[in-house]
Amino acid sequence: MATLPTPSTWNPTRTAAIVAGAATLAATALVLLVVGSIVAAAGFLAIGVIAGACVIAWRLLAPAPVAAPRAIDWEFTRAVAQASGDAVAITDRAGRLVCANDAYEALFAGFPTPPGLPLAGEGVAELGNAGRIAWRDGNGEVRGLRIGAHRLTAHIARAGDEGDMLVWRFAILHQHDVAASTETLICGATGDRLGGAGVMAALIGPDGRVRAANRVLSQRAIGGDGGLEGRDFARLLITDSRGLVRFEREGLDGTPLRVLRIPFIDAEDAPVLVALLDDEDTAPAIGASASAHVRSLVSLMPFGMALVDREGRFLQMNDAFIRAASVDSRSPPLYPGDLVVREDKAAVADAIRRFATGATHSSDMAVRLKDHPDEPVALTIAGARGLGDAAVLLSLKDNSEESRLKREVAQATKMQAVGQLAGGVAHDFNNILTAIIGHCDLMMMRHSPGDSDYDDIQQIRTNSNRAAGLTRQLLAFSRQQTLRPQTLQLPDVVAEVSNLLKRLMGETVRLDVTHGRGLGAVRADPGQLEQVVVNLAVNARDAMVSHNPRAQGTLTIQTKAVTAAEVRAMASDILPVADYTALVVSDTGGGIPPDILPKIFEPFFTTKEVGKGTGLGLSTVYGIVKQSGGWIFADSKPGQGATFTMYLPVHAAGTATRAPAASRPAAKPVEVWGTGTILLVEDEDMVRAVAERALTRQGYTVMTAENGEVALDLLTRNGRPDLLISDVVMPTMDGPTMVRHARERYPDLPIIFMSGYAEEQLRKSIDLDHVAFLPKPFSVQQLAEAARDVLAGR
Incomplete structure (x- = not known):
């Protein structure tokens, strides 16, 4: 029995051929019946077969009709997409974006083509993988995509009559x-x-x-x-x-x-x-x-703990352990050794094996984590019994804050050590400068201004005074200079130097000064605070000019009140909780690199070209602020300028203030001549020689001693001098000890102490009655004036 072709296998050409053949056979039989001639019937049959074959050949060779292209109503499609509250987009087989709704444009700030969307993390790769799955299986989905503050879920479906399009739908997860x-x-x-x-x-x-x-x-x-x-x-x-x-x-x-x-x-x-x-x-x-x-x-413990089995594999880590070890919770490590650097893996594995097989006590070991190899951390290991699969208990302390404090303490210790070194260098340098300046003064007494050597001697003396200025800056950094504090307001100090700052800033830097309200008075040396403001401003100007010489920069100086509550909110481990008046100096330069920021207050450290700076500007600022009882901090981000903030404690009302020393008019050279005997005690041969010659030329009889013991022997042999001039710091016996012994014999003996150290640093040791102080380096004229004033009882 023949089976009928199903609609899916029906062929029009074959059907037409069958019908034509049947018709030809019927016509041939009719001709044979009517005519009665077999030859005529055979000829008719042949003609019919040939005609049928031609028709079939024409049907087979004729081109197939071309189907009309699909007409997609994109306006209707977009209207349907608009009805959805989700972001919807359609792409074709070539990956081109052919349609999207307004929600898609608003979410992605335009019409980017998926999967190339501005997604966070690995979102683009995950979305592309879901798109490939949709082409293969008809549907794809990816969750947890992020764009800005939004979390998205993407649904992708293959669509179209021929399945040649993808519909991308993005739903925002509202949390x-x-x-x-x-x-x-x-x-x-x-x-x-x-x-x-x-x-x-x-x-x-x-x-x-x-x-x-x-x-x-x-x-x-x-x-x-x-x-x-x-x-x-x-x-x-x-x-x-x-x-x-x-x-x-x-x-x-x-x-x-x-x-x-x-x-x-x-x-x-x-x-x-x-x-x-x-x-x-x-x-x-x-x-x-x-x-x-x-x-x-363990999961509830606020400190880092983890459980390890007998094979040395992690069983559990609580959240504190994950944070302390910087573990990626999405792919946690399998073994504790995976947390540390390669050099520490064997030691950690051996310790865990030892505790897993019987050791019951605990042990601490210092390890270095892979993410923080420069900062060792303490890992505590203990054996665990009766805890099922757990055999070892690990504890890891998050010591990032402790490490930060250690770095700050190390920096402060280094600054203190450098300050002591700077003070010692300044002391020795002052002795050398005293000799140089003294010899220049003695030589200038033998030469007149028109002499050929006079100008050279004057130039040596000028350069020596410049070097003396550097020593004063070193003493400022080491907090060993002499300050004359007063009760004052910071805005008044800034106002005093504002005109000077405007000239120093030049044409390319704009000065912006603002003052806060309710500022408390501070106690400091006004001259030294002015130097702080000028040094910070000049450094800021140089930073802005070097960053962009042609750009317009802005230097901002601000004063403000900082209450104890605000300091407490800062949670600073350095700044004590108190009321402060702050001075903030900020610029719009290129900022300070992070590797340089910890060094900026060190003496002789500078980022300027050779010959462009001494490296003592910020170190002087640091010393003045610290000696005034304040604090200074530097904050900078590369490319965003730098900010220096100085905190001075508010001066308590009712505290006595120290009046500034009255300036004494310079005496004329003819008035410094005198008579009498002076005992000069100085351990530096060059300083002693200059001082002896200078005093002798002024008319005094001078006895010299290289230390305190020799000076006491001279007093015993020669009796009471009219004046005793002594260095403070000397070997064998220092100046104050020698003076106390001399005062036992001569209570009213006038004393002049001289030193390369600052008077404030020596105040406790030289706190004696009727004692004057002469800082080094000094000139011949200053030495003569000091001797005259003390002998005159001034």
């Missing part, structure tokens, strides 16, 4: 504060209903402290309603030797508890929902049961 809602539910009627069902519930923050708890938990834990908020949750519980967990308040006789940890929010710092159930029928907690309890407690 609400699940933690806040949970906190409200626990503290309200829902929490009471949980308590009625025997469930004690609490919301624990990432620091291990209670954010909310229902009333039944508060009653069991502390014996009252409320009061759990802010408490360390782990301290509310205790564990016995069998691993059973109980409330600390109820003691070891209390009902055992089952602790359930419910991480209902997927975020690093998300709170955790904890449920506690009475477990009165609990068998002795051994093996896996104890391990479950301990794991619950």
Whole structure:
């Protein structure tokens, strides 16, 4: 029996051929019947066959009709897409964007073609992979995409009559504060209903402290309603030797508890929902049961803890351990050795193997993490028993804050050591300059201004005075200069130097000065504060000009009041909590690189070209501020300028102020001649020689001694001199000790102390009656004036 072709296999050409053949046979039979001639009938049949064959050949050779192209109504398609609240886009087989709605344009700031969208992280790769799956399977989906503050879910579907298009639909996940809602539910009627069902519930923050708890938990834990908020949750519980967990308040006789940890929010710092159930029928907690309890407690600990099995693999890490070890929670390491640098892997593996096989004590070892190889951290390893699969307990301390404090202390120690070195260098240098300046003065007494050597001597003396200025800057950095503090207002100090600063800034830098309200008075040397402002301003100007010589820069000087509450909010480990008046100097230069920022206050450190700076500007600022009892901090980001903030403590009202020393008019050279005997004590031969010659030329009789013991011998042999001039710091016996012995014999003996150190630094040692101080370097004229004034009783 023949089977009919199905519609899917029907061929029009073959059907036509069958019908034509049947018709030809019927016509041939009719001709044979009418004519009665077999030859005529055969000829008719042949003609019919030939005609049928031609028709079939024409049908086979004729070109197939071309189907009309599909007409897609894109206006209708876009109207349908507009009806969706999601972002919708359509791409063709060539990957071209052919349609998108307004929500798509608003979400992606235009019409980028998927998967090339501005997504965060690996979003583009994930979206492209989902698109390939949609071409293959008809549908694709990817969750957790991020763009800005939005989280997206993308659905991709293949569409079209021939399946040659992709429809991309992006849905925004609207989140609400699940933690806040949970906190409200626990503290309200829902929490009471949980308590009625025997469930004690609490919301624990990432620091291990209670954010909310229902009333039944508060009653069991502390014996009252409320009061759990802010408490360390782990301290509310205790564990016995069998691993059973109980409330600390109820003691070891209390009902055992089952602790359930419910991480209902997927975020690093998300709170955790904890449920506690009475477990009165609990068998002795051994093996896996104890391990479950301990794991619950470990997860709640605010410090880093991890459990390791006997094979040395991680079983559990709590959130604090993950943060301290900088672990990627999406791909956690398998072994503890994976956390440390290669050199420490073997030591960590050996220690864990030793504790896993029997050691019961704990041990601390310093390791270096792969992400922070320069900062060793303390890893505590202890053996664990009766905890099921866990054999080793690891504890890792997050010491990033401690490391930062260590760096700051090391920097402060280094600055102090450099300051002491700078002070010592300045002292020795002042002795040398005293000799140079003194010899220049003696030579100038023998030459007149028209002499050929006079100008050379004057030039030597001028350069020596410049060097003396450098020593004063070193003393300022080492906080050993002599200050004359006054009670003053910072805006007055800034106003004094404003005109000077405008000239120093030039044409390309604009000066902007603002003053805050309610500024407290400070106690400092006004001249030294002016130097602080000028040095900071000049440094800022040079930074802006070097960053862009043609650009218009802005130097901002601001004064403001900083209260103790604001200082407390800063949470600074350096700045004490007090009321301050602050001076802020900021610029619009190129900023200070992070590797240079810790060094900027060191003496002789400069980033300027050779010959363009001494490197003492900021070190002088640092010394003046510190000696004034203040603090100074530098803050900078590359390309965003630098900001220097100086904090001076507000001066307490009613405290006596020190009046500035009255300036004394310079005496004429003819008035410094005198008579009498002077005992000169100086351990530096060159300084002693210059001072002796200078005083002798002024008419005095001079006896010299190289140390305190020789000076006392001279007093014993020669009797009382009219004046004693002595260095302060000397070997064998220093100046103050020698003067005390001399005063025992001659109580009214006038004294002049001279030193390369600052008077303030020596104040305690030279605190004697009727004592004058002459700082080095000094000139012949200054030495003569000091001797004349003391002998005259001034």
